[in-house]
Amino acid sequence: MAQHIVDLLRSLLAHYGYGAVAGALLLENAGLPVPGETVLLLASFLAYSEHRLRLPYIILIGICAATVGDNLGFAIGVYGGRRLLERYRRTLHIRPATIARGEDLFQRYGAATIFVARFITGMRVIAGPLAGVLRMDWRKFAIFNFLGAAVWVTVISSAGFFFGKHWDELVEILGDANVAVVIAICVLLAILWWRRRRRAADRS
Numbered sequence: 001m002a003q004h005i006v007d008l009l010r011s012l013l014a015h016y017g018y019g020a021v022a023g024a025l026l027l028e029n030a031g032l033p034v035p036g037e038t039v040l041l042l043a044s045f046l047a048y049s050e051h052r053l054r055l056p057y058i059i060l061i062g063i064c065a066a067t068v069g070d071n072l073g074f075a076i077g078v079y080g081g082r083r084l085l086e087r088y089r090r091t092l093h094i095r096p097a098t099i100a101r102g103e104d105l106f107q108r109y110g111a112a113t114i115f116v117a118r119f120i121t122g123m124r125v126i127a128g129p130l131a132g133v134l135r136m137d138w139r140k141f142a143i144f145n146f147l148g149a150a151v152w153v154t155v156i157s158s159a160g161f162f163f164g165k166h167w168d169e170l171v172e173i174l175g176d177a178n179v180a181v182v183i184a185i186c187v188l189l190a191i192l193w194w195r196r197r198r199r200a201a202d203r204s
Helices: 002-016 018-030 036-049 055-091 096-109 112-117 123-133 138-162 164-203
Strands: none
Touching (some): 002 018, 002 036, 018 036, 055 123, 096 123
């Protein structure tokens, strides 16, 4: 089943090229469970192995699509509100725990959560709409949204391109790396939380 999906995505990339990359990342970051990361990896792999696409264009288009998609998700969250979020959760079979975890991260770390969410499976899809529902300041959202998109797209695209000879091994490595990234992010967030608490204590 998984191989069938990969073959389908590869066929779409072969036919639609950069348009498929833009569409997948736009939809995923707007709040739909589209396999944007896999599309990005496959596109970069094709850039290496078949030279149908070029890595700099993949990165540029990917960053733009991810940034715009998250802003669309943010707008949907702002205007749709909590009721739309609950309907969205039920329709797409998103676990309540995922929403709750996202809300907790936003309450603890604010706009920085947008950057972190790029690297967490599941959170990347709901981050934009959830930020809108919680009425995050748009300017802060926009900054962390762009920074997160730039780093995430560049890392994933470069991995797909430079390790293109070893596709199966790459997928396995990235699966292990996701765990390492999550651990590193948790440590970083803990440090930020501790520094914020210390500053608050000094002021009081």
